[in-house]
Amino acid sequence: MSAFLAAGSATLRAQTIDDALAGCPTAAEVASIKAKLTLGFEYDSTAPALVCTAAAGSANLTEMMRRVYKLLLVIPQVTAFDAPLPWTTGTYTNWLYNESGLTGIRFRQGIGNSYCCEPAGVINLVVGLGPPYIDAYSESKPVWWDPNGGGYGSGLLSIITHESRHIKYGPHTCGSEDDTVEELGAWGTQISLSAWLADHSNPGFFRPRNPPANTSGAAYYRDYERSFAEQLREGEICNDTRAIQTKTVTEFYNTTLNHYFMTAEQAEVNAILAGSAGPGWVLTGKTFKAYSSVANGRLDAVPVCRFYGTPGKGPNSHFYTADAAECATVKLDPGWTYEGIAFYAVGNGVGYCPYSDYDNKPLEQVRRAYNNRFDLNDSNHRFTTDQSAYNRMIQTGWKAEDLVFCAAP
Numbered sequence: 001m002s003a004f005l006a007a008g009s010a011t012l013r014a015q016t017i018d019d020a021l022a023g024c025p026t027a028a029e030v031a032s033i034k035a036k037l038t039l040g041f042e043y044d045s046t047a048p049a050l051v052c053t054a055a056a057g058s059a060n061l062t063e064m065m066r067r068v069y070k071l072l073l074v075i076p077q078v079t080a081f082d083a084p085l086p087w088t089t090g091t092y093t094n095w096l097y098n099e100s101g102l103t104g105i106r107f108r109q110g111i112g113n114s115y116c117c118e119p120a121g122v123i124n125l126v127v128g129l130g131p132p133y134i135d136a137y138s139e140s141k142p143v144w145w146d147p148n149g150g151g152y153g154s155g156l157l158s159i160i161t162h163e164s165r166h167i168k169y170g171p172h173t174c175g176s177e178d179d180t181v182e183e184l185g186a187w188g189t190q191i192s193l194s195a196w197l198a199d200h201s202n203p204g205f206f207r208p209r210n211p212p213a214n215t216s217g218a219a220y221y222r223d224y225e226r227s228f229a230e231q232l233r234e235g236e237i238c239n240d241t242r243a244i245q246t247k248t249v250t251e252f253y254n255t256t257l258n259h260y261f262m263t264a265e266q267a268e269v270n271a272i273l274a275g276s277a278g279p280g281w282v283l284t285g286k287t288f289k290a291y292s293s294v295a296n297g298r299l300d301a302v303p304v305c306r307f308y309g310t311p312g313k314g315p316n317s318h319f320y321t322a323d324a325a326e327c328a329t330v331k332l333d334p335g336w337t338y339e340g341i342a343f344y345a346v347g348n349g350v351g352y353c354p355y356s357d358y359d360n361k362p363l364e365q366v367r368r369a370y371n372n373r374f375d376l377n378d379s380n381h382r383f384t385t386d387q388s389a390y391n392r393m394i395q396t397g398w399k400a401e402d403l404v405f406c407a408a409p
Contacts, residue, residue: 015205015209016205016206016207016208016209017074017077017078017205017206017207017208017221018208018209018210019209020070020073020074020077020205021067021070021071021074022070023070024051024052024056024057024058024061024066025052025058025059025061025066025069025070025073026057026058027054027057027058027059029069029073030058030059030061030069032073033069033072033073036097037072037097037102037103037104037105038103038104038105038122039065039068039104039105039107040104040105040106040107040108041062041064041065041068041107042106042107042108042109043107043108043109043110043127044062044064044065044107044127045064045127046062046063046064046065047062047064048062049062049063050062051063051066052065052066064107064127067156068107068156071155071156071157075092075093075096075157076091076093077202077205078157078197078201078202078205078206079091079092079093079157079196079197079201080201080202081196081200081201082200082202083196083200085192085193085196086184086192087165087184087188087189087192092193096160096161096164100164100165100167100168101121101164101167101168102121102122102123102160102164102167103120103121103122104121104122104123105122105123105125105160106118106122106123106124106125107125107127108124108125108126108127109126109127110126111124111126112126113126114126114159114162114163115163115166116163116164116166116167117166117167121167123160123163123164123166123167124163125156125159125160125163157193158190158193158194158228159190161189161190161193162186162187162189162190163186165184165185165186165189165190166186169184169185169186169189170185172185172186172187173185174237174238174239175238177236177237177238178236178237178238179237179238179239180237180238180239180240180241181233181237181240181241182241187232187236187237188237190232191229191232191233191236191237191299192229194225194226194228194229194232195225195226195229195299197221197222197225198222198223198225198226198229198300199222199226201222203218203219203222206221206222207219207220207221207222208220208221212351213351214351215349215350215351216323216325216347216348216349216350217325218325219324219325219349220349220350222349223300223347223349223350224349224350226299226300226302226347226349227300227346227349227350227354229299229300230298230299230300230354231354233299234356242295242296243296244291244296244297244298244408245291245292245293245296245297246289246290246291246292246408247264247289247290247291247292247343248264248266248287248288248289248290249262249263249264249287249288249289249290249343249407250262250263250264250269250283250287251283251284251285251286251287251382251383251384252272252281252282252283252284253281253282253283253284254280254281254282255280255282256279256280257280257316257380258371258380259316259317259380260284260380260381260382260383261277261281261317261318262318262320262383263342264290264342264343286384286385286386286389288364288366288385288407288408289364289407289408289409290304290342290343290344290345290407290408291343291344291345291408292343292344293344294344297344297408298346298356300346300347300354301344301345301346302322302324302344302345302346302347302405303322303327303341303344304320304321304322304341304342304343304344304345304405305320305321305322305327305330305331305338305340305341305342306318306319306320306338306339306340306341306342307319307320307330307336307337307338307339308336308337308339309335309336309337309379310334310335310336310337313334313335314333314334314335314336314337314377315335315373315377315378315379315380316378317378317379317380317381318339319336319379319381320342320381320383321404322345322347322348322404322405323347323349323404345366345405345406345407345408346363346405346406346407346408347405347406348365348403348404348405348406352403353365353403353406354406356409361409362409363406363407363408363409364385364406364407364408364409365385365387365403365406365407366383366384366385366403366404366405366406366407367383367384367385367387367390367400367401367402367403367404368381368382368383368401368402368404369381369382369384369390369393369394369398369399369400369401370398370399370401371397371398371399372397372398372399381401382398383404385407
């Protein structure tokens with residue numbers, strides 16, 4: 001990954017985005033935002049109490065105001081992407097302030113939905129109606145979004161991007177939706193922003209200070225953005241141009257080794273059945289679906305790394321992971337040899353398997369059980385969507401490693 005843009009102030013040199021969003025902006029920072037945008041806080045449930053004051057070197061700000069200013073100040077850092085955005089040749093910040101036509105933001109209650117533009121160049125954002133609006137506009141939540149309340153993607157930044165795109169691009173092309181992502185209307189631009197935050201942001205900065213339990217930890221915000229991009233694509237695009245392609249992952253069991261193995265390649269299935277992997281391998285009858293490539297999968301699909309125990313050093317076994325951090329760690333272990341990408345699946349970085357509007361089905365949960373035989377250099381894992389089979393494995397002494405990725409429906 002290429003070097004990211006250097007931060008230009010103490011606020012932007014914060015260790016994580018959560019750190020950057022904390023505290024009060026300086027008077028100079030507030031002035032810098034006011035020089036770019038006219039902000040109208042026409043509704044503010046946190047008023048009249050002030051959490052920042054001019055006397056303390058900031059400005060007189062309510063909690064809602066503080067969070068809006070802090071979010072706007074952190075935009076240059078969080079959007080310092082390592083690849084060009086699809087809708088502009090410059091930076092996100094340059095697009096927002098110099099190209100989009102945005103001149104102001106009105107925070108309002110009782111308008112039904114956010115919209116553009118009244119007056120010209122000004123976007124109107126609805127607040128004060130409860131989730132997802134409170135979360136989306138940073139009115140009362142201290143984090144990037146509320147991880148326990150259903151979330152709302154990249155929150156205020158996301159909806160600002162959406163409504164600002166309307167200024168020059170115009171209305172949606174398919175009712176309240178867009179016809180395609182590729183036309184890069186308001187929805188396509190919003191989807192692209194989430195995809196770029198997931199795949200092209202600085203992982204050292206765009207991460208939670210305290211990740212929610214049972215999630216991907218430091219990668220949680222990026223994993224959530226990836227999931228949010230897919231959610232928007234499935235729900236807000238009339239004619240999805242993707243051709244989703246899946247392949248079958250077939251499971252084998254070795255009656256001699258008490259090992260499990262899986263493969264998404266039919267040629268490998270045929271070879272094993274013909275005896276190429278040695279004796280004892282039988283089909284279990286268990287299969288699940290995976291995506292064949294990034295281009296032919298969901299936006300939140302990630303590569304599943306495949307490893308084989310290094311001969312003479314590691315176990316006579318294969319290991320798979322959809323966790324990028326775990327994959328990188330195992331690659332450094334001399335006991336394992338990286339064999340490449342086995343297939344693509346949806347990671348469980350957000351702590352659950354999403355529902356697929358595209359397929360009108362829930363994604364299947366793939367759980368991992370471990371035989372706990374590291375000391376004997378005989379490690380083996382089983383990956384299964386069968387909850388009953390997984391429970392039986394645990395009852396017979398295998399270690400529960402729970403949900404590790406999500407299979408295609």
